[in-house]
Amino acid sequence: MAEEWITKQIDKYIIVNQKLGSGAFGTVYRGFKKNDETKQVAVKAISIASIKDSAKMVEHIKREISILQQANNPHIVKLYDVARTPHYLYLFLEYCHDGDLKKYLSTKYGRRLSEVEAVIFLKHLVEGFRTLHQLKIIHRDIKPANILLHKGVAKITDFGFARVIDTGMNGKISMGSPLYMAPQILEGQPFSSKCDVWSMGVMLYEMLYGKPPWDGDNQYNLLQNIKKTALLIPEAPVRSDKIKQLLKHMLVVQEKDRYSWEQIFNHEIIQIQEAQIKNNLEQLMKEKDELSRSESLNKLYLEMNLVVGYLDQPEQILQEPSTPQLTQGNEEKQSVDDINHEKGLKIINQYETEQKRRKAMLKYNTYFLFERNIAFFFNYVIQKIIKMSHQGILKLTQELYYSTIFCISKNQNVHLKRMYDQLMSTNPDKFDRDTWGRYLISQEYKKILTVTKNDIKHTEDFYLEIYKKEKQIIDKELTQPDNKRASKIKQVLDVNFDQNTFFQQLYQSVVQESLDVIKSSIKQTKDSDPVYKDLLQLGWFLVICLNPYLEFKDINMDFNQFYEEMQTLTEAQFLEKIGKRLDL
Numbered sequence: 386m387a388e389e390w391i392t393k394q395i396d397k398y399i400i401v402n403q404k405l406g407s408g409a410f411g412t413v414y415r416g417f418k419k420n421d422e423t424k425q426v427a428v429k430a431i432s433i434a435s436i437k438d439s440a441k442m443v444e445h446i447k448r449e450i451s452i453l454q455q456a457n458n459p460h461i462v463k464l465y466d467v468a469r470t471p472h473y474l475y476l477f478l479e480y481c482h483d484g485d486l487k488k489y490l491s492t493k494y495g496r497r498l499s500e501v502e503a504v505i506f507l508k509h510l511v512e513g514f515r516t517l518h519q520l521k522i523i524h525r526d527i528k529p530a531n532i533l534l535h536k537g538v539a540k541i542t543d544f545g546f547a548r549v550i551d552t553g554m555n556g557k558i559s560m561g562s563p564l565y566m567a568p569q570i571l572e573g574q575p576f577s578s579k580c581d582v583w584s585m586g587v588m589l590y591e592m593l594y595g596k597p598p599w600d601g602d603n604q605y606n607l608l609q610n611i612k613k614t615a616l617l618i619p620e621a622p623v624r625s626d627k628i629k630q631l632l633k634h635m636l637v638v639q640e641k642d643r644y645s646w647e648q649i650f651n652h653e654i655i656q657i658q659e660a661q662i663k664n665n666l667e668q669l670m671k672e673k674d675e676l677s678r679s680e681s682l683n684k685l686y687l688e689m690n691l692v693v694g695y696l697d698q699p700e701q702i703l704q705e706p707s708t709p710q711l712t713q714g715n716e717e718k719q720s721v722d723d724i725n726h727e728k729g730l731k732i733i734n735q736y737e738t739e740q741k742r743r744k745a746m747l748k749y750n751t752y753f754l755f756e757r758n759i760a761f762f763f764n765y766v767i768q769k770i771i772k773m774s775h776q777g778i779l780k781l782t783q784e785l786y787y788s789t790i791f792c793i794s795k796n797q798n799v800h801l802k803r804m805y806d807q808l809m810s811t812n813p814d815k816f817d818r819d820t821w822g823r824y825l826i827s828q829e830y831k832k833i834l835t836v837t838k839n840d841i842k843h844t845e846d847f848y849l850e851i852y853k854k855e856k857q858i859i860d861k862e863l864t865q866p867d868n869k870r871a872s873k874i875k876q877v878l879d880v881n882f883d884q885n886t887f888f889q890q891l892y893q894s895v896v897q898e899s900l901d902v903i904k905s906s907i908k909q910t911k912d913s914d915p916v917y918k919d920l921l922q923l924g925w926f927l928v929i930c931l932n933p934y935l936e937f938k939d940i941n942m943d944f945n946q947f948y949e950e951m952q953t954l955t956e957a958q959f960l961e962k963i964g965k966r967l968d969l
Contacts, residue, residue, distance in 0.1 A: 429476040449544040460513030462542040481533035497595035499945030505696045509539035518646045527584035528565045563604045571608040586635030623953045679850035692944040750829040755940040756804045763797035766926045778916045789899045791855040792892045794848045802882040904967045921959035
């Protein structure tokens with residue numbers, strides 16, 4: 386394509402001279418349907434002159450088209466149409482708004498993800514490979530740059546190097562990205578679909594630890610490092626034994642000993658833990674006391690919904706049907722009548738404006754995710770208090786124990802109601818009106834609204850059971866003379882979750898009183914005692930509860946990484962955090 390063009394029409398699509406990237410066999414441009422500018426596409430333009438003398442190139446491109454036509458899966462980039470003109474072959478593909486995994490990793494601390502988020506990415510991609518495996522397709526170029534992100538869904542793209550497995554395949558063609566290539570491909574040896582298992586393993590390792598497991602100045606040195614250096618699993622960040630064992634099985638040099646895709650599909654990390662959930666629910670129903678049952682249900686809900694982030698859970702993702710069509714165009718339609726210079730510039734300006742608007746809109750979504758995750762930090766602390774009290778580590782009086790979890794639970798509901806009221810506002814004061822209007826009709830808004838409604842339903846139900854118990858205790862305490870705290874709590878024993886200065890002052894007072902008890906326990910506990918760290922950790926969490934925005938300052942904060950860090954901090958590190966605050 387000549388560089389001076391601005392826009393061009395190919396059949397029912399308009400292509401804009403705005404590059405999205407370059408692949409092995411062409412350049413990818415932005416585009417949209419002629420009759421609907423909101424229907425955006427990515428257009429892969431392949432120069433016929435560059436491939437006409439290479440039978441292999443033509444074969445690769447035909448294979449990519451064939452694979453995309455067959456592979457109908459929400460985790461594989463869709464092919465909408467194909468068109469050929471005298472000079473170019475065009476693939477009209479699904480446009481993914483949110484970049485690729487490589488870019489996403491670059492925004493994270495240490496270029497790594499929390500284990501929770503890495504596993505969700507893995508589940509997305511494994512779902513895509515279920516379809517590829519059924520079609521007997523090997524990708525051969527799995528890497529972060531070939532994983533696109535679109536509204537919470539990870540999608541596999543760039544099938545230029547992919548192959549269909551046949552019984553006589555020896556695979557002695559070295560293609561793909563060396564850092565992620567299986568050693569068999571690097572060495573020019575026969576390979577199978579397990580080469581993609583290796584590449585996925587390298588990428589999973591990078592998501593967990595911030596870099597690939599091996600590197601090298603060139604392909605030969607990389608291969609030697611893989612063959613001579615055993616897989617090193619770093620001690621930090623701390624990862625679960627399950628994920629480390631999965632990595633070890635995926636990154637076995639000898640292909641015959643490496644996990645197959647069937648083993649990946651059936652692995653306990655990938656499988657939805659239906660049996661475990663069923664067992665938890667059965668145990669929950671055995672609880673005779675309503676409050677105990679509610680506490681167990683809250684624990685289960687928290688385990689499944691502690692943090693909400695960019696990615697959707699795989700079971701929430703629906704497939705959109707697509708039927709690719711091959712269109713033979715006789716010539717590239719660049720008629721001045723169709724798309725003149727002025728209109729072309731206008732379209733490009735519209736795209737640039739739309740990109741800025743989407744970026745601004747996504748900041749709103751990030752803000753609401755941030756606020757939602759703060760609300761569930763309160764819930765996390767409640768569960769910690771319940772657990773440590775049942776274990777006998779936390780020694781609060783019955784009145785203070787229930788007053789504390791009551792106040793924190795009510796504060797969580799106040800937080801969620803404030804957030805919900807903002808979401809339901811047609812013109813909130815703190816947001817730009819135009820951008821807010823766009824956000825209200827976005828898919829991201831629909832998701833966070835659904836999440837918030839589910840959260841509120843659960844947290845209100847949990848609060849009501851705590852409220853019933855707290856009311857019993859307060860009514861009893863009020864029969865005793867001069868119980869000031871009970872008198873104050875009586876005034877907020879209701880289901881009103883509007884912001885209230887009186888309640889906030891009481892909340893601060895009750896949390897501080899529990900902190901004073903923990904402070905006393907810490908001073909009386911030896912640092913060699915296993916419960917010492919638990920007390921320090923809970924003390925720190927309650928300090929955060931007093932004003933979460935002093936700890937959670939950045940709306941882009943990764944809450945999963947926060948919880949991981951909290952599990953790995955030493956006693957000395959916790960003491961450093963809360964020592965001055967508690968005068969320890």
